[in-house]
Amino acid sequence: MSQATPSQTVGPFFGYALPYGDGPRVVPEWHPDAIRIHGRVLDGEGEPLPDALLEIWQAGPDGEVPTSVGGLRRDGHDFAGFGRSATDAAGHYWFSTLKPGGPVPHIAVIVFARGLLKSVATRIYFPGEPGNAEDPVLSGVPADRRDTLVAVREDDRSYRFDVHLRGEQETVFFAA
Amino acid sequence: MSDPHPPYLHPPYRSTPLRAPSQPLVVPKYGPDAIELSGPVFGEAELGLLDNDLTKQHTGEPLGERIVVTGRVLDSDGRPVPHTLVEIWQTNAAGRYIHLRDQHPAPLDPNFTGAGRCLTDADGRYRFVTIKPGAYPWRNHHNAWRPAHIHFSVFGRAFGQRLVTQMYFPGDPLFAHDPIFGSIPDEKARDRLVARFDMDTTVPEWALGYQWDIVLGATPMED
Numbered sequence: 001m002s003q004a005t006p007s008q009t010v011g012p013f014f015g016y017a018l019p020y021g022d023g024p025r026v027v028p029e030w031h032p033d034a035i036r037i038h039g040r041v042l043d044g045e046g047e048p049l050p051d052a053l054l055e056i057w058q059a060g061p062d063g064e065v066p067t068s069v070g071g072l073r074r075d076g077h078d079f080a081g082f083g084r085s086a087t088d089a090a091g092h093y094w095f096s097t098l099k100p101g102g103p104v105p106h107i108a109v110i111v112f113a114r115g116l117l118k119s120v121a122t123r124i125y126f127p128g129e130p131g132n133a134e135d136p137v138l139s140g141v142p143a144d145r146r147d148t149l150v151a152v153r154e155d156d157r158s159y160r161f162d163v164h165l166r167g168e169q170e171t172v173f174f175a176a
Numbered sequence: 177m178s179d180p181h182p183p184y185l186h187p188p189y190r191s192t193p194l195r196a197p198s199q200p201l202v203v204p205k206y207g208p209d210a211i212e213l214s215g216p217v218f219g220e221a222e223l224g225l226l227d228n229d230l231t232k233q234h235t236g237e238p239l240g241e242r243i244v245v246t247g248r249v250l251d252s253d254g255r256p257v258p259h260t261l262v263e264i265w266q267t268n269a270a271g272r273y274i275h276l277r278d279q280h281p282a283p284l285d286p287n288f289t290g291a292g293r294c295l296t297d298a299d300g301r302y303r304f305v306t307i308k309p310g311a312y313p314w315r316n317h318h319n320a321w322r323p324a325h326i327h328f329s330v331f332g333r334a335f336g337q338r339l340v341t342q343m344y345f346p347g348d349p350l351f352a353h354d355p356i357f358g359s360i361p362d363e364k365a366r367d368r369l370v371a372r373f374d375m376d377t378t379v380p381e382w383a384l385g386y387q388w389d390i391v392l393g394a395t396p397m398e399d
Contacts, residue, residue: 002250002251002252002253002254002391003180003364003365003368003391004180004181004252004391004392004393004394005180005339005341005368005369005389005390005391005392006180006181006182006341006360006365006366006368006369007181007182007339007340007341008182008327008340008341008342008356008357008359008369009189009191009340009356010327010329010340011327012275012277013265013273013275013277013278014265014327015275015277016265016273016274016275016289016290016291017263017264017265017290017291017327018263018265018329043194043195044193044194044195044198045194047194049195055338057211057214057215057216057335058211059210059211065210065211065214066216066217067217068217069217069218069219069221069222070219070222071216071217071218071222072218072222072223072261073221073222080216081216082216106211107211108211108212108335110335110338112340113195114191114195115189115191115192115194115195115196116184116192116195116196117181117182117183117184117186117189117192117196117356117359118181118182118184119338119340120184120197121212121336121338136204136205136206137204137205137206137209139205140202140204140205140206141202145199165194165195165196165197166194166195166196166197166198167198170197170198170199171197172199172202173197173199173201173202174201174202174203174204174208175201175202175203175204176208176212176336176337176393
């Protein structure tokens with residue numbers, strides 16, 4: 001076994017290196033099936049983080065994991081499954097994407113930030129999905145914290161998912 | 177094997193107390209699924225031709241000490257990870273990021289942005305040409321200075337292996353005073369963040385060379 005390289009914080013100044021124009025657009029906003037996933041990243045006192053970065057990775061509407069290239073430069077039509085969005089001054093991020101398929105639709109999320117010495121991993125589930133109750137990961141989380149993994153539906157095309165790094169509403173984070 | 181990673185809560189690094197999760201991480205009952213076990217795929221067509229040479233991204237030569245930084249991305253069994261995306265960002269030679277919120281009164285370099293990307297080759301090797309970054313003060317505590325470092329972002333084979341870390345330079349007198357470097361409890365693990373000066377990588381009449389391998393955590397396995 002080789003010894004793993006330790007993690008270090010992304011720091012506050014990743015903003016000219018990691019974010020890119022199409023980062024939040026897993027599909028363009030004009031796509032007929034595009035949904036918006038957005039929210040804020042908040043600290044233990046409920047203050048928004050202006051220097052956090054989220055990455056998402058998800059299956060397509062057919063439930064299949066994407067295998068094509070194109071997470072950095074997309075041709076404007078394809079769905080690549082990967083997205084990257086930095087928070088703005090109000091701690092807000094957003095993605096334009098497609099709702100994943102499969103028996104229990106969900107999106108993998110990784111959060112980086114100044115002050116996080118190692119990234120945190122979580123999942124976004126969708127409200128009202130019949131499979132949610134049987135999902136082994138979601139149902140394996142303590143019942144009183146399960147809501148932190150389920151997005152709030154705003155309308156047919158918009159879901160809110162806030163990430164609380166710490167505190168009473170702390171989001172459930174998973175060990176890899 | 178002890179956990180090489182720093183704890184989330186490390187009070188000497190003052191940004192952690194309000195941002196470190198307080199609850200233990202949840203181990204998924206039936207393990208990660210197809211999403212965490214796979215990862216996004218990036219291709220050469222997505223990169224710019226000069227993305228891996230930070231000294232050629234502008235019309236003029238950047239100021240400072242030109243260096244070559246190279247090494248391999250490996251998995252926990254020591255096997256190379258080919259064709260994976262490696263991204264870097266750093267200060268210029270004077271210790272200033274081009275980021276607008278970095279107001280450290282050191283000069284900006286019009287010929288240096290400090291951001292680069294490449295894919296590892298078939299042997300898992302990455303290579304960047306850049307400028308040695310400078311140390312800079314930050315306001316974490318009285319007289320706080322970051323050792324010179326280059327930020328690295330690596331994807332690996334699976335989303336569960338995603339790593340962001342920092343590469344440091346050998347012999348830096350600031351190591352003992354830096355709470356971010358010092359957040360890693362194990363000395364040997366800390367040492368793995370320090371690159372090795374290497375005469376074979378050094379290019380005569382042109383650039384000093386550093387070797388630094390990145391070892392990713394185990395690929396998450398299904399039970």
